[in-house]
Amino acid sequence: MLKYIIRKLLLLIPVLFGVTLATFMVMHLFTTDPTEIILGQHATTQRVEALREELGLNKPIYVQFGDYLSNALQGDLGKSVITKTSITDELMRRFPATVELALTAIFIATIMGILFGVISAVKQNSIYDYGTMVTALLGVSMPIFWLGLMMIILFSVILGWLPASGRIAIGMQPETITGLYLVDALLTGDMGAFVNAFEHLIMPAVALGSYSTAIIARMTRATMLETIRQDYIRTARAKGLTEKIVIFKHALRNALIPVVTVIGLQMGALLGGAVLTETVFSWPGIGSYLVEGIMVSDYPRVQGAVLLVGTIFVLVNLLVDVLYSYLDPRIQHM
Amino acid sequence: MEANIEVKKQIKANGHVHVDKVKGPFAEFVERFMKSRSAVIGLGILIVLICCAVFAPILAPYNPYESNLPIALQAPSAEHILGVDELGRDIFSRILYGAQVSLVVGVEAVTLALFFGILLGALAGFYGGKVDTAIMGVMDVMLSFPSILLALAFMTVLGRGIDKAVIAIGIVSIPQYARIVRGSVLSVKENVYVTAARAIGNNDRRLIFVHILPNVLAPIIVRSTIGISEAILEAAALGFLGLGVMPPTAEWGTMLGAGRQTIFNAPHIVTFPGLAITLTVMAFNLLGDGLRDVLDPRLK
Numbered sequence: 001m002l003k004y005i006i007r008k009l010l011l012l013i014p015v016l017f018g019v020t021l022a023t024f025m026v027m028h029l030f031t032t033d034p035t036e037i038i039l040g041q042h043a044t045t046q047r048v049e050a051l052r053e054e055l056g057l058n059k060p061i062y063v064q065f066g067d068y069l070s071n072a073l074q075g076d077l078g079k080s081v082i083t084k085t086s087i088t089d090e091l092m093r094r095f096p097a098t099v100e101l102a103l104t105a106i107f108i109a110t111i112m113g114i115l116f117g118v119i120s121a122v123k124q125n126s127i128y129d130y131g132t133m134v135t136a137l138l139g140v141s142m143p144i145f146w147l148g149l150m151m152i153i154l155f156s157v158i159l160g161w162l163p164a165s166g167r168i169a170i171g172m173q174p175e176t177i178t179g180l181y182l183v184d185a186l187l188t189g190d191m192g193a194f195v196n197a198f199e200h201l202i203m204p205a206v207a208l209g210s211y212s213t214a215i216i217a218r219m220t221r222a223t224m225l226e227t228i229r230q231d232y233i234r235t236a237r238a239k240g241l242t243e244k245i246v247i248f249k250h251a252l253r254n255a256l257i258p259v260v261t262v263i264g265l266q267m268g269a270l271l272g273g274a275v276l277t278e279t280v281f282s283w284p285g286i287g288s289y290l291v292e293g294i295m296v297s298d299y300p301r302v303q304g305a306v307l308l309v310g311t312i313f314v315l316v317n318l319l320v321d322v323l324y325s326y327l328d329p330r331i332q333h334m
Numbered sequence: 335m336e337a338n339i340e341v342k343k344q345i346k347a348n349g350h351v352h353v354d355k356v357k358g359p360f361a362e363f364v365e366r367f368m369k370s371r372s373a374v375i376g377l378g379i380l381i382v383l384i385c386c387a388v389f390a391p392i393l394a395p396y397n398p399y400e401s402n403l404p405i406a407l408q409a410p411s412a413e414h415i416l417g418v419d420e421l422g423r424d425i426f427s428r429i430l431y432g433a434q435v436s437l438v439v440g441v442e443a444v445t446l447a448l449f450f451g452i453l454l455g456a457l458a459g460f461y462g463g464k465v466d467t468a469i470m471g472v473m474d475v476m477l478s479f480p481s482i483l484l485a486l487a488f489m490t491v492l493g494r495g496i497d498k499a500v501i502a503i504g505i506v507s508i509p510q511y512a513r514i515v516r517g518s519v520l521s522v523k524e525n526v527y528v529t530a531a532r533a534i535g536n537n538d539r540r541l542i543f544v545h546i547l548p549n550v551l552a553p554i555i556v557r558s559t560i561g562i563s564e565a566i567l568e569a570a571a572l573g574f575l576g577l578g579v580m581p582p583t584a585e586w587g588t589m590l591g592a593g594r595q596t597i598f599n600a601p602h603i604v605t606f607p608g609l610a611i612t613l614t615v616m617a618f619n620l621l622g623d624g625l626r627d628v629l630d631p632r633l634k
Binding site: 019 | 471472474475476478479480481482483484486487488489490491563567570571574575576577587590594597598601604605608611612613615616619620
């Protein structure tokens with residue numbers, strides 16, 4: 001097991017190097033000259049040259065990449081060309097917001113997805129099954145940013161139940177421990193902050209998790225249908241076990257193995273979806289930071305955010321691989 | 335692939351053996367296709383959507399680009415069945431014209447991705463070794479990003495516009511097709527008939543394009559159908575973020591993005607373009623699911 005993890009970790013090095021190189025190349029080869037963004041089109045040559053030197057743009061491209069890579073390895077992703085603030089600091093400040101949103105979304109998606117998938121499989125061809133599958137089809141077909149807008153219209157505009165944007169009401173932030181407001185509020189016993197943070201979180205999380213819920217429900221249904229036809233399930237029933245035990249203890253446990261991979265892959269998809277959800281709900285995370293960066297052509301900011309998300313994506317996939325090999329030991333030999 | 339000739343024997347009640355007419359592969363495909371409910375529904379919706387796109391100039395009651403500020407933000411009414419947008423343009427007409435953009439972007443992006451995906455996947459699978467490592471290494475790096483993120487990065491550097499959205503979405507989808515083609519080529523190239531084709535003197539190009547690729551078509555067709563739905567969603571997302579087509583082009587995602595500003599007093603502006611996206615994506619998903627059952631039952 002340890003050998004497998006080490007091998008996987010070693011394989012990460014070329015992939016992460018590639019990820020860094022790819023973001024760097026895309027941003028450096030084709031974007032408009034950052035000096036033009038900062039100084040405007042009519043700046044004097046001297047000023048442009050001075051700025052190019054300051055930003056290191058007068059060096060050969062491979063030297064620039066070397067500098068970027070060594071700085072990135074030390075956790076320095078450079079400065080925003082617009083606000084001149086440290087990108088690493090800003091990303092770290094916003095990181096917990098995205099993590100809280102993504103974790104809540106995947107939590108909701110997993111619970112709902114598995115529940116609906118199991119019901120659908122156990123009651124195959126019933127009205128529940130058709131209902132779930134049609135909803136799941138809608139879930140994979142609906143743009144999540146549109147679902148987010150529809151939820152805002154229903155729950156904020158018409159019913160007035162939930163806030164339409166932001167992460168928490170101004171002045172209600174709990175004391176920072178983990179940066180995750182729900183957790184911090186619980187740890188400090190600040191129930192007001194907990195409820196307020198939860199009200200802000202629930203809509204974006206459900207919207208973000210909708211696609212994953214649908215995918216997990218479909219996958220659970222498919223694997224459950226396969227599993228409940230196996231001989232050992234018949235044996236379990238023949239032993240006189242109750243249907244509940246047969247389904248949840250015998251069938252679900254085995255049916256869930258492939259579902260775990262899907263959940264892991266969804267975690268990655270969520271990071272992409274977060275860009276859109278955060279924009280819809282003005283959620284102060286990495287996604288909205290990235291989109292704002294694109295709007296003002298702040299390429300170091302875009303580069304840093306893309307690099308961070310790419311790295312997390314790769315690490316999450318590694319975690320899924322490891323978890324999968326733990327659940328299904330045969331996989332290690334492949 | 336299964337034998338093309340299917341002979342159905344039915345023993346009738348009187349004991350005679352009845353042999354059905356021999357069917358060609360296309361007739362067999364049509365018969366199986368018609369039996370798949372999702373494929374038929376998907377295709378039906380799609381035909382309606384294509385008609386909307388093609389006949390938009392005839393069907394649209396108003397000019398989709400003509401603004402009429404005095405009636406801006408007006409809710410659906412008898413004159414404007416889906417209401418008007420923030421510039422007083424008829425939303426129904428804009429949705430009809432938007433179908434042209436979405437369908438074209440979806441199909442073109444997937445065509446681009448298919449071209450390079452098939453080429454790279456076939457080369458990687460056929461030659462193996464260093465070629466495989468190099469090609470799939472690049473593909474793995476591309477797969478290390480959520481695709482919408484990569485498309486956003488490309489749009490940042492390419493700038494706005496339909497053609498650029500097509501390129502960005504097309505490029506980020508290449509790895510998916512390359513992977514499928516590589517996998518299929520790897521399994522197909524070991525078949526005896528490929529060895530036989532090589533033995534009679536076919537060169538590599540002919541082996542790949544004439545003997546191997548036609549046999550990996552099924553998974554490619556299924557994946558591309560679902561790929562179009564993903565491309566349409568991504569294009570809408572880019573439009574929503576303000577990185578898609580240039581205004582005033584009627585594009586569903588861009589319409590949603592613009593309507594967001596007035597969501598509190600005119601929610602109808604964001605409602606209908608979103609429904610149009612959902613319906614279109616659903617049609618391709620249904621068709622894709624149906625085709626998978628029809629063409630390649632193993633993929634189920």
